[in-house]
Amino acid sequence: MSELLTESSVTGESLQALHRELDFYTVEGQRIVVPAIHMKNWGDSSFAEMHGLRYSYMAGSMAHGISSVALVKAMAIEGFLGSFGAAGLGLHAVARAIDELQRDLGEQTFAVNFIHTPGEPLIEERLCDLLIQKNVRLVEASAFMRITKALVRYRVKGLQKASDGRIVSPRRIIAKVSRTELAKLFWAPAPLAILDALLSEGVIDSKEHAIAQTVPLANDLTVEADSGGHTDNRPLVTLLPQMLLLKNEMEAAYRYQEPLRVGAAGGIATPHAALAALSMGASYLVTGTVNQACQEAGTSDDVRKMLAETQQSDLIMAPAADMFEMGVKLQVLKRGTMFPMRAQKLYELYRAYPDIDSLPDKDRKILEDTYFRMSLETAWQETKRFFAERDPTQITLAEKNPKHKMALVFRSYLGQSSHWANRGQSDRKIDYQVWCGPAMAAFNDWARGSVLETVSERKAGYVGLNLLYGSAILHRIRSLQFQGLKRPEWEALAKPMAEAKLRSLLENGRHG
Ligand SMILES: Cc1cc2nc3c(=O)[nH]c(=O)nc-3n(C[C@H](O)[C@H](O)[C@H](O)COP(=O)(O)O)c2cc1C
Secondary structure, three states, X not given: OOOEEEOOOOOOOOHHXXXXXXXXXXXXXEEOOOXXXXXXXXXXXXXXXXXXXXXXXXXXXXXXXXXXXXXXXHHHHHOOEEEEOOOOOOHHHHHHXXXXXXXXXXXXXXXXXXXXXXXXXXXXXXXXXXXXXXXXXEEEEEOOOOOOHHHHHHHHOOOEEOOOOOEEOOXXXXXXXXXXXXXXXXXXXXXXXXXXXXXXOOOOOHHHHHHHOOOOOOOEEEEEOOOOEEOOOOOHHHHHHHHHHHHHHHHHHHOOOOOOEEEEEOOOOXXXXXXXXXXXXXXXXXXXXXXXXXXXXXXXXXXXHHHHOOOHHHEEEEEOOOOHHHOOEEEEEOOOOOHHHHHHHHHHHHHHOOOHHHOOHHHHHHHHHHHOOXXXXXXXXXXXXXXXXXXXHHHHHHHHOHHHHHHHHHHHHHHHHHHHHHHOOHHHHHHOOXXXXXXXXHHHHHHOOOHHHOHHHOOHHHHHHHHHHHHHHHHHHHHHHOOOOOOHHHXXXXXXXXXXXXXXXXXXXXXX
């Protein structure tokens, strides 16, 4: 049995002393070295290099600007990647956010969410126009169930081959999926039928058409396990290895110029989870839920407070506004809000009746008095106003198809419930829709008793640094443990650290 001795005489149990123990120790007279990990090598540093980052750490998009301009900037300041939450926002709002990010970040990288909008291809086409026009070089593509023309156009327009044969990509995609069959689509070149159509329409030229067949749609693919919002609730420990194996197969099959990478998302809000994902082979980490709880997130203090109190049993799956008719669900908070129950009721009514006029009087009354707080006819007029700007074809469709009209009206409640939460509209607290994953509960437990327990101290960059730093420390602790050296007290080193202390450690080269 090895005996642990320390070079520096450890008198107390202060964190500093424990840190020293990790740095200098000898076993049976021999100094054993477990090198400090440099956080910039944590994961696959080629991810950071390709995207011009310091660390392979990303804050995923959060709809309706919850991943706000401020949040994306906070990420960039630390050398992380942030993706602006463009989903659900009008094009003008997205354009304003891009302008502000480009003005303030200069050459620093940021991404914008390119979300799939099934049944509304116009929205994707307009977003693609805007992203190309504004020269946005990186998107996080999510919710795709098939590859669309707009997404392909974003990726392949402007592809070139340099004189040395190297392919130059003006725009890149970080895809986010939860299923291997979708990963295959992103790691393959764009579908030939779509490339042919773009060529025959004169959107791309024959060079772009040819080069596009030699690059994947996305080199970077985030595997999203059980997370806040849209999720298949899969465990990361099973999904990540499958994606890593698939990545190897795809690399062998296609032999691209540049490597493919797998990022890990879903449940990452503690150093323990971060270390697990990186040890399994994730090239980069993606967080979501935990950033929503931070000060820079485009949400309300009401929501931040609810998130700070969240425990594992406070979550539930509820119908999603964007894919309501298909019965798609997403993970939300159930504690302190009636939203999940009301959204479920709306879905059941939608399934049971052909149109609004057929709703039983008692149900109609509940909807008008409590959910909508207006007549369903007024709710339809308001829904129409919303779609007049966003996608007028929906109004035409709804006027022909009363079931579709019912879906649009019901979806308007689901859509607004997110806005009420984000704005902190207190008279609608009972209807708040807050997307949240189990990561939140894990984070709250980890943060308990530390400075990060205080809601006002939760800043996204500082949280990210703490997660990476904690995981680097934990890695060393585990390395020692697997050599037979164990000291329970060391675990405390992976607790959140005060900001000034953490920054000074990083500046002085420890793990930095
Ligand atoms: C409030 C919220 C909104 C989200 N909105 C989007 C979105 O619009 N687009 C997207 O790609 N992912 C969205 N996500 C997923 C995150 O980008 C991220 O992949 C996920 O939250 C990671 O898992 P975690 O919640 O366990 O950290 C959202 C997540 C949350 C919590």
